[in-house]
Amino acid sequence: MPYPKAMAYTNYNDDQVLFIDALFLVTLLDCARHYDHVDNQLTCVEIAKAFAYVRQIFEHSDPEDFDNAFSISFIRQYRLDTPQGMMDYIANHSPPTSTNLPTSTLSGRQREYYFPYSIDLHKADDKKCGGVEYLRGMEEHHIHVRRFTRAERNMFLRFYAESIPMSFHDDLAVLTEKLRLDIWCRMIRSQTVCCLPNGMEAVTRLTKEYNVWKRAANRRKPMDEPNQLPPTDQQFQAETWKRKVTNGALENELRDGLKDDLESVLLNGLVGNLTDFNVATVEEVDKHRQQQRQSQETEKLAQRNTAITEYMDKLRVTQTATPHRRNEVQAIRQAVERRLREHYRNYSIEVHLFGSFASGLCSMSSDADMTVYNLHVASPHCPPIVELAASLRRIGYQRVTSIPHARVPIASWKLYGIQCDANLNQLLGVHNSKLISTYSKIDDRFKTLWFSIKQIGLQHGIISASTGFLSSYALTMMLVVFLQDITSPTILPRLQQSPHATLHTIDGYDCSFDSKTNYTSYGADNTNSAGQLLIDFLYFYGYVFDYANQEVHPSLGKIQNRSITPPARSRTDSRPKDWPICILDPFITDRNVAGNCGKENVAKVQTCFQSAYHALQEKDINKAFCV
Structure with a gap:
């Protein structure tokens, strides 16, 4: 040619x-x-x-x-x-x-x-x-x-x-x-x-x-x-089978591969009288074989998805924080709030949980993230977060350290084996967690998917914002928008676009979303198992999503072409000058929550999803989850 x-x-x-x-x-x-x-x-x-x-x-x-x-x-x-x-x-x-x-x-x-x-x-x-x-x-x-x-x-x-x-x-x-x-x-x-x-x-x-x-x-x-x-191929098949009859091979093949009724028809019609060989009989066998293969393939696919879903369900059970651990975290929050109120004699101080323990996506190893609200610390000698750390030490907490130069300064300590982090006046984080919690309660498959995707990410080393990879929060936004825009029928509604959204503003940002409507049956038309949805998620972010030119936009609930350009970086700024991946915050819609993820790391993220996808296609669950 x-x-x-x-x-x-x-x-x-x-x-x-x-x-x-x-x-x-x-x-x-x-x-x-x-x-x-x-x-x-x-x-x-x-x-x-x-x-x-x-x-x-x-x-x-x-x-x-x-x-x-x-x-x-x-x-x-x-x-x-x-x-x-x-x-x-x-x-x-x-x-x-x-x-x-x-x-x-x-x-x-x-x-x-x-x-x-x-x-x-x-x-x-x-x-x-x-x-x-x-x-x-x-x-x-x-x-x-x-x-x-x-x-x-x-x-x-x-x-x-x-x-x-x-x-x-x-x-x-x-x-x-x-x-x-x-x-x-x-x-x-x-x-x-x-x-x-x-x-x-x-x-x-x-x-x-x-x-x-x-x-x-x-x-x-x-x-x-x-x-x-x-x-026609039926004529070819007919001649081929005639040759097999002559060689004595057809009888064995029929006994090995076909049902008794078809065996009888063929053996009587073909072996008994070659001159009456009927192409329609070949078509009958072909139809039966194809139906049999189709049934077998459907059964294999169902068995694969069932096995993956069962593994995911077990993983969720073993990973999810126990009620006792959640109660411990709630008790820590209440104790910090009570002691700070007594220490400052200010009973308007509030301590709120945010992050995984507030969203419901907490594991036994999750940190207890808190924000202290209405605590106004004005010290000419030290930053407010350093003063908060000193106050926590005064009211009885041990080994409290502060990180004043982080993007969001925090005070850190450990209690009952739980890593505790507190910041000041960050109500946006609290509202973010409420949004995620609302989504997670709409469809039970959400949590099952999230724990599995996070486990795959952790085992492949792509979940670590501090080293230039994805944060758990960024991964959550990827999952939310996938279930809003890519699955068909969609499984999650676009809560921020709902006409029933409750108007709410924090620090000048529109934080409205629909938290009142009952959406528990919203995704019922999508009957895909969690296992099939995991495969679809890995394929989409492994092969379809255009990392360089598209963005994950949770506020709109869409995957779309880039609408935000990276801010100018100084020469001393080590963050990527361009965004190899863009995952927007649902409320601060010009903030890329994966902005620290470099080009090489984004390639590793995509490779992780691709390799896990192929492993699950091959029914190799241990390989996909790096067990």
Whole structure:
């Protein structure tokens, strides 16, 4: 298939490039025939997901199973398993179609039927990605994929048989069958599936054996002869089974693979009388096999999700702070408030919890975060937080230290093995915690997801704001917006956008949100288990979210293109000059709560989500959670 290439792949031989081209076109063929798209549109995200799965198959298969596994290096280097890499491939290196293939490449009517129409990138809104609703409000590149006519399909498949290298056929047939089952999640009842000598199932009409037979048939039936259609895969299967009968192999196969009633029909109809061999009987068996495989795959998927969800439920139980620990923290808060009031003789002083113990996302190792309100310390000799630390020591707390130069100065001490941190007059933090607490009570899956995602992050070393990674708070905002905007149907409402939001202002910031309406049944239409939602979360932030150009906007409840630019940094400021990731605060909407996360660390965050996603796809829970 020689043709000029717009993008030079100098490090790869022709076979590597041509195999990728063939895989791309066969994927389009399969989608054009069988995949239901809104407006016949196939997004770059969907194609990239397919190539990511192919890469995964090559990585974890025996080298002898695939002749073209070497193509994995091509997929990796040119990032065809990412939406951006796939978009570049289509835009710069579109394989030849009936509209752009040089006429010198083919002869006769073949030159019109490599691919029936041009492959051009378009833009649209509101696409779907593997069952997860894609980003609303952003332009997503896609290809128009219309259904083939019967003539177009047959001509394409004839070209496949004649011109695609035979060494590609079995690999393409196996990959297409795996993509149908695991990515497109469907069965094609009009197609038969065969078993190759290596034991792998493959789409019959794409296999080498079928197309060798088809080439011979095509030479007996010239392409230009009118009303001549290539032989069907049922006819091929029928002849194959006749040969098996002759060799005595069919009886054993039927006994091993089919139900008793079908065995009886086939053994009586085929073994008893070959002259009465009925293609309809083959179709009956194909239908049964496909239904059986579909049932098995559905059952496997359900078992995988159930196992993941059960693990997540156990993790939540073991990680969540006990009622006794929560009571201890509440007692500490009350004691600090009472002692400070007595010490200053000021009974308007209030001490509020914020953070995980206020939001309900507390574990046994969580800090007790407090803010002291209405304590007005005016000392000309030391900062207010230093005075607060001194006061805490005076009223009986031991080893109290202060950190006056932090972004939010704090006083710290330990009591009953609990790390306690107190700051002054930070009611925004208290209100933030109330917002998160409200969200966590709407759907029980929220807490289950949060503890699992945090555990994955901790085990992969990406949860540490002090070292330039994500904070637990930033991770929480990512989860909230994912459940508001990406899941379909959505699981969490946009409380800050509700018309029932209670007007509330703190330090000039609008902190209104709806805390009165009962939303407990809001996400009932989404029946996905916590395990499936975890997989979707990891895939979205691993492969779909554009870290460099998009933002997580909790106030709007949306993932959208960047609306905030980073502030100017001084030369001595060690924080990133640009924001490699942008996760906005729900109330201070121009503050990036992940602003300290550097480019290399953001790459590690994305890699963490990708590796955990692939581990769960492989049902390797221990690997995903680094157990």
